Amino acid sequence: MTRVLTGVGIGRGIAVGPALRMPDPLPEPASTPSTIGPDAEKERLTGALAATAEDIRQRGEKAGGQAQAVLEAQALMADDPTLRSDADSRVDNGATAERAVHEAFAGFRDMLVGLGGYMAERATDLDDVAQRVIARLSGVAAPGVPTSETPFVLVARDLAPADTALLDLERVLAVVTSEGGPTSHTAILAREKGITAVVGVHGVLDLTDGTPVVVDAVAGSVAVDPDAETLDRASRAAEERAKRADVPVGPGALADGTPVPLLANLGSADGVEAAVAAGAEGVGLFRTEFLFLDATTAPTVAQQYTQYARLLRGFPGKKVVVRVLDAGADKPLSFLNDAPEENPALGLRGIRALRATEQILRDQLTALARAASETDALVQVMAPMIATVEETRYFTALAHELGVPVAGVMVEVPSAALLADRVLGETDFASIGTNDLTQYTLAADRLLGSVAALQDPWHPAVLRLIREVGRAGTALGKPVGICGEAAADPLLAVVLVGLGATSLSMSPSAIADVRAELLQHTREQAGRLAEAALSAEDGAAARAAVRSLLPESV
Amino acid sequence: MPERSVLIASAHGLHARPAAAFTQAAAKAGVPVQLTKGAKSVNAASILGVISLGIEHGDEVVLSAEGEGAEDLLDELTALLSADHDA
Numbered sequence: 321m322t323r324v325l326t327g328v329g330i331g332r333g334i335a336v337g338p339a340l341r342m343p344d345p346l347p348e349p350a351s352t353p354s355t356i357g358p359d360a361e362k363e364r365l366t367g368a369l370a371a372t373a374e375d376i377r378q379r380g381e382k383a384g385g386q387a388q389a390v391l392e393a394q395a396l397m398a399d400d401p402t403l404r405s406d407a408d409s410r411v412d413n414g415a416t417a418e419r420a421v422h423e424a425f426a427g428f429r430d431m432l433v434g435l436g437g438y439m440a441e442r443a444t445d446l447d448d449v450a451q452r453v454i455a456r457l458s459g460v461a462a463p464g465v466p467t468s469e470t471p472f473v474l475v476a477r478d479l480a481p482a483d484t485a486l487l488d489l490e491r492v493l494a495v496v497t498s499e500g501g502p503t504s505h506t507a508i509l510a511r512e513k514g515i516t517a518v519v520g521v522h523g524v525l526d527l528t529d530g531t532p533v534v535v536d537a538v539a540g541s542v543a544v545d546p547d548a549e550t551l552d553r554a555s556r557a558a559e560e561r562a563k564r565a566d567v568p569v570g571p572g573a574l575a576d577g578t579p580v581p582l583l584a585n586l587g588s589a590d591g592v593e594a595a596v597a598a599g600a601e602g603v604g605l606f607r608t609e610f611l612f613l614d615a616t617t618a619p620t621v622a623q624q625y626t627q628y629a630r631l632l633r634g635f636p637g638k639k640v641v642v643r644v645l646d647a648g649a650d651k652p653l654s655f656l657n658d659a660p661e662e663n664p665a666l667g668l669r670g671i672r673a674l675r676a677t678e679q680i681l682r683d684q685l686t687a688l689a690r691a692a693s694e695t696d697a698l699v700q701v702m703a704p705m706i707a708t709v710e711e712t713r714y715f716t717a718l719a720h721e722l723g724v725p726v727a728g729v730m731v732e733v734p735s736a737a738l739l740a741d742r743v744l745g746e747t748d749f750a751s752i753g754t755n756d757l758t759q760y761t762l763a764a765d766r767l768l769g770s771v772a773a774l775q776d777p778w779h780p781a782v783l784r785l786i787r788e789v790g791r792a793g794t795a796l797g798k799p800v801g802i803c804g805e806a807a808a809d810p811l812l813a814v815v816l817v818g819l820g821a822t823s824l825s826m827s828p829s830a831i832a833d834v835r836a837e838l839l840q841h842t843r844e845q846a847g848r849l850a851e852a853a854l855s856a857e858d859g860a861a862a863r864a865a866v867r868s869l870l871p872e873s874v
Numbered sequence: 875m876p877e878r879s880v881l882i883a884s885a886h887g888l889h890a891r892p893a894a895a896f897t898q899a900a901a902k903a904g905v906p907v908q909l910t911k912g913a914k915s916v917n918a919a920s921i922l923g924v925i926s927l928g929i930e931h932g933d934e935v936v937l938s939a940e941g942e943g944a945e946d947l948l949d950e951l952t953a954l955l956s957a958d959h960d961a
Contacts, residue, residue, distance in 0.1 A: 393894040393921065402920035428922045435928040439889065442925070616930070 323544040325521050327496070328776075329537035330507045332810055332833045333516025334558045335473060335494035336534050336551065339527045342476035342483070343463045346454055349418035354411070364417040365407060368456040372449065373398035375462075390445070397449045403428065418457045425450035467491075473533050475524055479506040489513060494535040496542055498525045501772035502805065511808050514829045518542055520773065538811075540863070567836050569599035572824065576842040580817055582835055583639065583825035585803060589627060592634035595828040599835070602639035602698070604751065604825020605803035606631060608684070609645050609653060618655045618680045624687035632695040640697045641751065641801070641825070643730065644684050646704035647673050656680060665765065670705020670732075671715060682722060689723030700726040702751055707733040709742045716747040730803075732756035737785035740792035747798075750789055752821070754804025758782050776859035777806035783819060783854055783862065790820015801825060810837035811866060817843070818850030877938035878948045880955045888929035888955075896954055897921040905941035907951065918951070 354361050373395045380391030397403070403424050410420035425446055432443045448464065455462040465474065465483050471493050476483075478499040487495075487509075494516040500506050501520055510517035516537050524542060527533070534543040534554045538561075543550050572582035583604030584595035588611065595603065611627050612619050632640055647653035647669060656677060661667035674681040685701065692699035703715040706729040719727035728749035731737050737757065744750055754777045759766045761782050764774035776782075786802075793800035801823040802816050808830035814837055816824065824834060841849070849866045856862035884892045900907045900918035907918035911933060916923030918937065929935060935955070937948050 389891050389894070393891060396894050396897055396921040400920050400922045402917055402923045428926065431926050435926075439925060439928060442889070446922075 321545065322547050322550050325523050325542045325544065327518045327521035327524075327540055327542070328502050328507075329540035330502065330510045330517040330519065330809075331514065331537045331830075332561055332837070333494065333514075333537045334535065334554055334561065335516045336546070336554055337471055337473045337493040337532070338529070339475045339496075339531045339533050340466050340468055340472040340529050341525070341527065342466055342474060342479075343461045344477060345463055346451055346458070346460070349416065349422045349454060349458075351419055352416070353414040354416045358411045358414075361411045361415075361417045361420070362408060364457060365404070365411065365420070368417065368421075368453050369398050369404065372453045372456055375452070376449070394445050394449050397446060398453060418454050421450060421453050421457065425453075465492075473535055475527055476506075477525065479509065487513070487515070489515065494518075494537075496521050496524050496533070496535055498522060499772070501775050502777065502809070508805065511805070511830050512827045539867075564836050564840070567832075567839055569832075570835075571601055572831075572835050572838055574817065574838055574841055574843055574846065576844075578817075578843045580821075580838055581639070581823040582831050583641070583801070583803075583823055584828045584831070585825050586631070589631040589634070591828065592631060596634065598828040598831045600828055600831060602635055602641075603631075604639075604641050604801055604823060606640060606642045607646065608643060609647060612645070612653060612655075616654050618677075618683065621683050621687045621690075624684060625691050628688055628691035629695060632691055632697040632699065636696040638697060639700065641700045641702055641728075641803075642688055643702050643704055644671075644681060645674060646670050665759065670730075671703045671711055672705065674703070675711075675714070681718070685719050685722040685724055692724065698726075699724070700728060700749065702728045702730050702749075704730045704753070705732055705756075706730060706743070707735050709739060709746060712736075712743045712746045728799075731785075731789050732760065734761050734785055737788050740789040741795065744789075744792045744796050744798045744800075749799040749801065750793060751801040751803050751825075752786055752789055754782065754786075754802060754806035757785060757804070758806075761785060777804065777809075778812060778815075778853065778859035778862045780854055780856050780858070780862055783815065783850070786816065786821070787819045787850070787854065793822065794820050799823065808834065810834050811849075811863075814838060814841050814846050815850045815853050815866060818846035818848070819854075875938050875940045876944045876948055877936055878952045879934060879936050880952050882929055882931055882933045882935065883956050885931050887931050887933065888924060888927070893921055893924045896951065897924055899951060899954055903939070903943070903947045905939055905944060905947065907937060907939040907947065910936040910938070 376391050376395040380388040407420040407424040410423055429443045429446050432439050451463045465487060471491050473494045474492050475496050478497050495510055497506050497519045498521055507519050516535055518535055518537060518540055521542055531544060534546045534550060572580045581601045583602045584600035585605040586603055587607045647656040656673045688701055701719050701724045706712055712729050716727045726748045728747050730753045731750050732753040736743050755766060758775055758777050762774040764771040766775055789800050799822045800820055802821045803825040806812050807824040808826035810833045813824050813834045849869055852865040852869055853862040856865045882888060897919055908915050909918040909924060911927040911929055914927060937951055939947055
């Protein structure tokens with residue numbers, strides 16, 4: 321009999337296939353002494369390390385490109401002579417091969433974490449190698465994405481960045497996780513790559529490998545052991561959606577013709593081509609900090625100009641909204657704010673950090689103004705983390721003074737949303753960063769898995785704040801854009817337009833689905849969906865309320 | 875013992891990818907090569923040893939090796955560290 325599990329769906333996909341479980345991380349090897357002696361343990365070590373290195377190398381050759389370079393570095397870690405002598409001395413002291421590998425890798429891992437920054441991120445690579453060696457020694461399945469010759473639905477607790485880099489999109493029909501919310505790493509990746517996904521599905525880990533499932537991202541459901549009728553409905557829905565999604569690439573608009581420009585979120589000039597191909601009508605959020613994450617000193621005007629000009633040349637005659645450096649919290653820039661803080665999300669970040677070192681802000685605005693004047697793109701600049709009307713006035717005036725024609729602010733802090741009428745009175749436009757706005761409204765750390773369920777942009781408290789900004793924009797005739805993950809959720813995108821958003825910016829891969837969904841609704845209908853969401857009591861109820869108003873709920 | 879003092883050219887320092895290329899070149903040589911930054915020395919054929927030095931752009935490091943072909947090998951490794959792999 322068909323059993324239905326529910327969670328939060330990502331995107332518009334529907335997929336049918338057998339479940340395949342990603343193994344959980346291995347338990348820590350016991351520290352009981354070896355019973356076979358050092359020589360035998362060392363022999364096991366030699367075999368397991370060599371076989372793991374070989375296995376990683378082969379995966380690298382299959383993956384090619386960037387992934388191969390990363391995997392080659394991982395293979396070298398398994399072959400590492402320093403690690404080997406460390407593990408050997410542990411074995412000489414009576415440890416099992418498993419325990420020796422665990423401790424030796426853990427030592428290097430702590431060292432990497434201690435180095436901080438980029439090196440600390442490599443600790444995950446090291447963990448992955450350690451797990452593979454220990455799995456081989458213990459004769460169990462290696463953790464990480466399972467491989468299969470036939471397509472499957474990947475079932476996991478949650479995916480780590482290292483897992484997702486290697487997902488074989490030819491084989492993975494859909495991803496279902498038991499943990500995580502709409503802004504978890506898995507969800508962001510699924511949106512970026514256009515993978516059908518349902519996250520936060522309780523009970524899904526109990527499925528045995530090979531169990532047939534129907535994964536429906538629109539309904540946020542996973543039907544287990546589907547009967548003939550469920551399968552039939554799924555294939556009809558898939559066909560119907562494919563037909564609806566098959567709208568020609570063109571400007572975003574509602575069913576009644578109301579234009580809703582669809583823009584791209586980019587972090588480097590490399591993404592320009594993909595964005596143009598997806599039909600992006602410009603860039604709604606260009607994150608400049610990623611250009612300078614590894615810099616230890618502030619980039620010069622000339623260095624910045626080169627980067628910006630390259631980006632702007634990709635969008636002649638189109639709007640490009642550039643966010644000035646947003647340092648702090650999850651993306652520290654050592655030259656802007658290096659002081660450790662107890663609570664970085666509430667600390668000296670965004671416009672606050674820039675103001676404390678105004679020359680960096682002046683240099684960036686100067687470089688942007690110069691790049692803007694020498695290309696045909698319609699450049700706009702915005703400041704992150706604006707909390708007050710006074711900050712709005714400060715930034716807008718400085719940008720205009722340095723030659724940037726259009727300057728606006730991001731609305732990410734609830735205070736700026738509540739005072740949107742005053743904020744918009746002092747600047748040219750607003751762009752709502754829904755990820756941070758949600759984090760601050762619900763007091764839930766974006767990066768913390770244990771509170772991921774609260775990080776839901778459908779929450780009516782967040783939507784009511786967005787309504788304030790939408791109303792102010794309409795009253796003052798100023799544009800209000802959206803540039804968070806929320807705009808990439810097709811149905812939520814319609815609600816946001818109903819709340820007064822005038823443009824939507826998202827990862828380029830989400831544009832096609834959002835374009836198709838907007839075309840299903842008139843402005844009046846979008847307003848009604850928004851009303852339904854606003855009067856719900858939480859995010860899940862808002863989703864359900866909106867869905868219940870749709871003509872077909874497949 | 876022959877040695878060379880080198881300024882790291884790679885914009886991202888000697889992190890995973892450039893470190894892998896360097897380590898492989900050092901391991902191929904067949905003679906032990908030491909890489910020293912400040913007071914700490916590691917086996918240049920060990921990627922974990924090399925990245926544990928936390929080498930950044932512009933850091934000065936010392937390479938040393940002994941045995942047959944040591945001079946040529948040090949020249950080769952010096953060239954590798956003086957090139958910007960991220961460019």
